[in-house]
Amino acid sequence: MVIYLEKISSRKERPELQNALKATAKGDVFVIYKLDRLARSTKEFYQLTDQLKEKGVEFVSVNDSFDTTTPTGKAMFGMLAVFAEFERDIIHQRTKAGLDAARKRGKIGGRPAIDKKTKKHVRTLYNAGESATDIAKEYGIGRSTIYKILNESVDE
Template sequence: MLIGYARTSTLEQEAGLEAQIRDLRAVGCEKLFSEQTSSIGPRNALETAVEFTREGDTLVVTKLDRLARSVTHMGTIIAALAAKGVALRILNLGVDTATPTGKLILTVMGGIAEFEREMMLERQREGIAKAKAEGAYKGRKPTARAKSADVLALHGQGKSPTEIAKALGIGRASVYRIIEAQAA
């Protein structure tokens, strides 16, 4: 059985998730698991997909970066699948771990992908440090604090922190911080 797994990092990437699901269905995946979570967040659908697989199945993803965070993480996933007698197929690479060549290519590609990600993060850190030194980088504007008066007004009307957060489009924790700061 072909089992598909699709993931995007954010809710704004709905089209990307739909495209992955479309591609997975096109290759004949009978069961699909999908989620919208960052690469560092919990991957409940991935865990469920791996648990669902049985000997002889193939887990299918559209791209390597939709599956694994790093070479180590990829190795862990492949080992879990191999222990169950399950192969992994990555569509955009044409890689299938049911073959020795597929296993080798996947390991090499995973190493390159992890290297590129590390280089990108290093460039990002350097750019932020340079911008900070030039006074051009100040971080994001605190949106909740700008709404302090509104938070306190709604709180004074007897609204719950959850209702206030929803009405103003801010986090509940921010509402609590504003109320506690005003009480102090």
């Protein structure tokens, strides 16, 4: 048994899913925890399961308690795929509505902007030989943010 664990959430690139699909062979059973973890739309569900079926790979969803090797499982898959896409759309709409409501109340999302004085200190420390990791720890920001500051023009 080989387990592939995707550590990113994305509609576009999911390298571990691609690796898992490439590794499948006839007679394998492709097991997922939950349908909505496999695909982001009904169309994508069908494309992935068709790809597995063409390779002779069985498909099982642990949390949804079915497999596509039976007619009932196939029917359940179709219905659950539609509901999984519906659930994702509802979550997306609620999140968007929540962010819009917060903006109307004057709340701004994201991390606070770094002021010019702090940026100047970051540049000074880095130019004095301080490591980006140490500077990031000192200011409680990410190391990548340090590099972004260093790559900005000085008058920003």
